Amino acid sequence: MIDSSILQGKKAAFFTLGCKLNFAETSTVAQQLMRYGVTKATKDEVADLVVVNTCSVTEVADHKCRQAIHRLVKQHPGAFVVVTGCYAQLKPQEIIDTDGVDLVLGSEQKASIIPAILNGMTGAHTVKTADIRSFAPSCSRGDRTRYFLKVQDGCNYYCTYCTIPMARGRSRNGSIASMVEQALQVAQEGGKEIVITGVNIGDFGRTTGETFFDLVKALDQVEGIERYRISSIEPNLLTDEIIEYCAQSRAFMPHFHIPLQSGCDEVLKLMHRKYDTALFAHKIEKIRSVMPDAFVGVDVIVGTRGETPEYFDKAYDFMQRVDVSQYHVFSYSERAGTKALEIPHVVTPQEKHDRSQRVLALSAQKTHDFYARFIGTTRPVLLEHASSRKPFMNGFTDNYIRVEVPNHPLLDNQIVQLKLGDFNQEGDALIGEIVN
Numbered sequence: 001m002i003d004s005s006i007l008q009g010k011k012a013a014f015f016t017l018g019c020k021l022n023f024a025e026t027s028t029v030a031q032q033l034m035r036y037g038v039t040k041a042t043k044d045e046v047a048d049l050v051v052v053n054t055c056s057v058t059e060v061a062d063h064k065c066r067q068a069i070h071r072l073v074k075q076h077p078g079a080f081v082v083v084t085g086c087y088a089q090l091k092p093q094e095i096i097d098t099d100g101v102d103l104v105l106g107s108e109q110k111a112s113i114i115p116a117i118l119n120g121m122t123g124a125h126t127v128k129t130a131d132i133r134s135f136a137p138s139c140s141r142g143d144r145t146r147y148f149l150k151v152q153d154g155c156n157y158y159c160t161y162c163t164i165p166m167a168r169g170r171s172r173n174g175s176i177a178s179m180v181e182q183a184l185q186v187a188q189e190g191g192k193e194i195v196i197t198g199v200n201i202g203d204f205g206r207t208t209g210e211t212f213f214d215l216v217k218a219l220d221q222v223e224g225i226e227r228y229r230i231s232s233i234e235p236n237l238l239t240d241e242i243i244e245y246c247a248q249s250r251a252f253m254p255h256f257h258i259p260l261q262s263g264c265d266e267v268l269k270l271m272h273r274k275y276d277t278a279l280f281a282h283k284i285e286k287i288r289s290v291m292p293d294a295f296v297g298v299d300v301i302v303g304t305r306g307e308t309p310e311y312f313d314k315a316y317d318f319m320q321r322v323d324v325s326q327y328h329v330f331s332y333s334e335r336a337g338t339k340a341l342e343i344p345h346v347v348t349p350q351e352k353h354d355r356s357q358r359v360l361a362l363s364a365q366k367t368h369d370f371y372a373r374f375i376g377t378t379r380p381v382l383l384e385h386a387s388s389r390k391p392f393m394n395g396f397t398d399n400y401i402r403v404e405v406p407n408h409p410l411l412d413n414q415i416v417q418l419k420l421g422d423f424n425q426e427g428d429a430l431i432g433e434i435v436n
Contacts, residue, residue, distance in 0.1 A: 004114075006121055008037035013047035013076060015068055018055025020231060021197045022085060024148035025110060026053045027140030032114055047076045049117070054087035056167055058333035062087055066098070073100030080121055084110055086167035107153075107168050135172045135207070139182040139194075145384040145395075145413050146229075147191045151179055151215060152198030156206075157234075159261075160272050160339040161304055161332060168199055172207045176218050187224025192413060193382055194219075195229045202237025213242050220249050226415060227382060227398070232257045232299065235283045236275040243283070247290035254294035255400045256287060261301050262311075263318030270306040270343055277318050284322050295370065295400035296324040302359060303352030304332040305343035312355055319362060325370040325400075327363035331356050371401055371423070371430055378419045378435050381405075385412045394429060402429040 012033055016026040029051055030040065041047040050072050054065040065087045073081055082103045083095050089106040096104045103120035105113060138150040152173040155164050186194060196219070198204065204212040212233075219228060228251050235258050246252040258280070262268050265276045287294050300319065302312070319327065331352045334341065347355075374397075381403045383395035393407045397420075404424050405411070418432035 010038045010048040011041040012049040013041045016053045024138045028138040050079045050081045052083045054085035056086040089167045146193045147186045152204045155200045163335045171203045183222040193227035197231045202233045228252045254291040257297040259299040263315035264311045297326045298324045299328045302355040303347040326367045329359045381418045383411045403432040404429040405432045
């Protein structure tokens, strides 16, 4: 048995790329290491241990991972460097061949990262990847006010452009009872808001015989948690009953994030998505009918294989018409092993850029218009901690409008009624005034 005292007094540095799920998992790893006497290295300290949690959703993400690994190895000479996450799962040998990397762990090994580190510290240059079967729980706050509760991992959909099933495995989840227990722990720690995260959270229950709707209802009963937000959920899995329940629930906020990916039915078929634009439009109309103030964020991909100029124009027209609050825009990236590589018509990098800029401009206008609707109204805002050196602190309304107020430490993690004024100087938040 390896002596865990080897970790006592070590300084650790953490670096995360990618999605909210990755950030939650990194925070959980940090908490686990702290129990063994590891402390977080300050900005200027050289760490003894470096943990890099990677993303591989695009080739750009892979490149950023490689850059980050090289930079961290240089910043922390002599450190034991661990690389995990999706990039590590898909291209482990590419990473282990990098100078300075000591341990590569695939997605399956995240659940047992401490023993792997302890074993790795007695050897060198170890690669561990395997079929991904287990569910590693994670509920963590990191450096933010909001907590992130991982309820599900993996995906069974195999969209033609996506490597997630290869990087994170098949869909699986913990039980509702375990999720409720973690939410109760957050409440005991004083947490007020939980973001429900996962890879395909609407598919929750596949391994436990439960449903996402059942999970929503159970979490809504946890005393002390005042806000829940549902992160990205597939439109075909966002049922009308979930929408209706959230509209009258105690703690679920009027805020949804729904991937569209393309506003063109022909492209959706090429992507092997499980819905069409008519179903997506219905979901938005349903939300607006019961929650007219809801913020709706939407993921779209531009420049996928097969997206001809005519198909993009069709998609853009749909994106203009649908009543959403923001578009998160991704440029398509070729991924080895995906079915998309078999689709004819390749979009040039310049065309991808031009299309991305058009959708980003549309998104900026929609977000500005959404924010402007609420100027002069009063809404509850959960304010977030800010450095004492900063003149302002920020928070979000129930319907996810970013609000800026003068910094006051006593307001950290407090839900305050604020009257919403005009846009701040940067134009990315409204100025709030406390209502007595």
